[in-house]
């Protein structure tokens with residue numbers, strides 16, 4: 001896997017733009033998923049993950065081939081997502097929360113599976129509830145918790161993604177977990 | 186709160202699964218006795234289990250295409266330039282090679298005589314390396330001229346192909362097919378350069394690999 005990625009990266013660096021599509025294919029789901037969990041909105045998640053790949057392309061020269069590509073692209077994507085949350089804060093976007101616009105979005109992803117059986121609806125509502133609680137976390141805890149418990153990354157990987165010492169990452173995970181314990185526990 | 190902050194830190198380590206078996210056993214014994222710590226651990230575990238149960242979403246359809254469309258346009262020339270920037274040695278070598286080839290071809294060329302393929306009426310002027318199709322003449326099919334120029338005043342029903350020569354325009358010409366000028370020495374030169382570059386590229390490719398793996 002890593003050898004394949006290295007090869008593609010070199011192709012792209014050598015001027016073969018088309019080869020970049022293979023990188024996108026390999027990482028798009030992970031990037032999109034992380035962006036969605038941080039932002040809780042499909043449109044923003046798509047926007048941010050596309051922007052992340054565009055930035056990866058334009059900054060490919062700064063990518064260190066000795067590191068995992070996934071870590072690098074996660075880093076770009078999570079930074080973009082957090083930036084977006086911070087920019088949104090002053091005029092807290094009513095449209096995104098009131099009336100559950102994002103929930104609607106969430107449902108629309110399963111549109112082709114209608115009608116949903118009772119059990120599925122309960123499951124979906126549970127997912128929405130958990131997602132809402134994740135969204136209540138301060139951004140710095142949110143990323144750490146998502147990377148740890150949803151993406152299942154190691155502490156070392158999370159430290160690389162967030163550009164923080166492992167000890168700091170641990171503290172953030174603990175604080176995030178503590179906050180969620182009160183809401184989800 | 187009966188238990189200290191220290192106990193909390195211990196529990197965090199336990200939840201992180203970073204305890205030795207002995208430490209874990211010790212804490213588990215405490216949990217059996219202490220409902221407060223026990224419910225703390227339970228709540229944390231439930232929260233974590235809920236996070237872990239989140240469905241995996243996939244990027245929407247057409248995602249990759251949209252990313253690819255958003256990338257800055259990359260004209261062929263730029264690829265070439267990037268490549269040159271990365272391999273300045275090769276381009277220097279190639280320039281030398283080009284100069285060498287040009288001088289070589291000028292030494293070799295110049296003694297070939299004009300030859301013509303085609304059926305019909307035409308005049309061959311060997312002193313000027315020139316083929317002329319007169320105004321009222323017709324060449325049926327293609328007219329191929331090698332090592333000479335051609336002036337068509339009459340009619341050619343096929344293509345006019347000039348190898349190592351020029352087509353001289355005439356207003357009365359009627360050529361049904363296409364006019365093609367081929368410069369053999371240039372073609373050959375180009376072919377040789379491409380071949381040379383290919384070798385040079387694979388050679389310098391190995392070079393970069395060594396450089397990268399520091």
Ligand SMILES: [Zn+2]
Pocket residue numbers: 187188192215219221222223
């Ligand atoms: Zn206790």
